[in-house]
Amino acid sequence: VWPKTDMGWDIVPWGLERLLCWIQREYAPPGGIFITENGCAVKEDSLAAALQDTARVEYLQGYLSQVFKAIQEGVPVLGYFVWSFMDNFEWAFGYAKRFGIVRVDYDVQKRTPKASASLMSGLAKTNILRVPERVLDLSEYSPFNTRTLYRKKPAEAPNTQPKKPTLSDTEVRSMLREFCVRYQDQKFQLKMVDAFKQFMMTNDDVALMKARQNICLPIQMDVLPKYGFEPTRRGVAQATALISTLKDKDVAELNTTIAYLTRDLPHSAALEGAVG
Structure with a gap:
């Protein structure tokens, strides 16, 4: 117990x-x-x-x-x-x-x-x-009502954790600029517009968030390995955490552009389509 x-x-x-x-x-x-x-x-x-x-x-x-x-x-x-x-x-x-x-x-x-x-x-x-x-x-995890040890001892456990990348401000800016270019792609924008149109019908914030993540993920998986991150959701989380620690003005402006391309621009296009 x-x-x-x-x-x-x-x-x-x-x-x-x-x-x-x-x-x-x-x-x-x-x-x-x-x-x-x-x-x-x-x-x-x-x-x-x-x-x-x-x-x-x-x-x-x-x-x-x-x-x-x-x-x-x-x-x-x-x-x-x-x-x-x-x-x-x-x-x-x-x-x-x-x-x-x-x-x-x-x-x-x-x-x-x-x-x-x-x-x-x-x-x-x-x-x-x-x-x-x-x-x-x-x-550590053990099945209910047991004391089974699921944690490997340090000598038994291989070090499989990939080392987190450490990027310079210049490298971070380069990565964010690449995201900006990729997010301007017409096919990407059309998918984002469709996601916002679906949201306008359902008003489901969680579904919209997941849809946006899934649309962004293929681009993220293509770009992140160039800068040492895993092509996974964990890699996305690590990159996001790294970027959040930087106070560089250019990085902040590039983040604002990315938010515009992945949220504000397709949202506006979806609203215009609904009005039209």
Whole structure:
């Protein structure tokens, strides 16, 4: 049986990794993914128990390990927020359940950082997370009611992860210019117009998003390998994540042009066709 938090919720870190990968496959959010709430309630009957919140530390280590695994798979996770910073009022349980990485003495309002706060502080300062092998093993997938280990040991696991490309600003500009040229192609534009016409009949935002992704993908799979990226959706995600970190003015302008060619221009053409 999966372990549970003090709320009775199952602890299944590998589920977060699978969810992140699924969201990226289905939606590929252009702004990346932010995890706005991840944490657990731990029974803390005393200050000493609260300050050594080992259960919460291991919970966070397990879930963060799986977030890192998703990032290695090309998921652009750009933010992670622990729930919660301090112990607080929980709607259904009042002050009975404690989620905070900072202990709150509700009688005098004194705040005291817990071991989990030290964990997150160290991670923020160093960008390094040390995880015991036992915790790492427990974070991996295992069939319900078993302890079967699906994580290969480092010595057993071949390094199959492709190295992420590191491009100069000039190379990024060259890649984006190539996309701009390809997206001006008449056949591409006609497919995009058809996608927007379908949207005007169904008003299905998700279907439109998927249609646009599928129309763009063949061009992306042709262009990206020239710059070291995989010809896959993961390659698209990695390129998008890289571009989002750049502050170059020309890159920003080229991104605006791409948005115009893949969204605004065909949308306007679809509207004109509907009016006509």
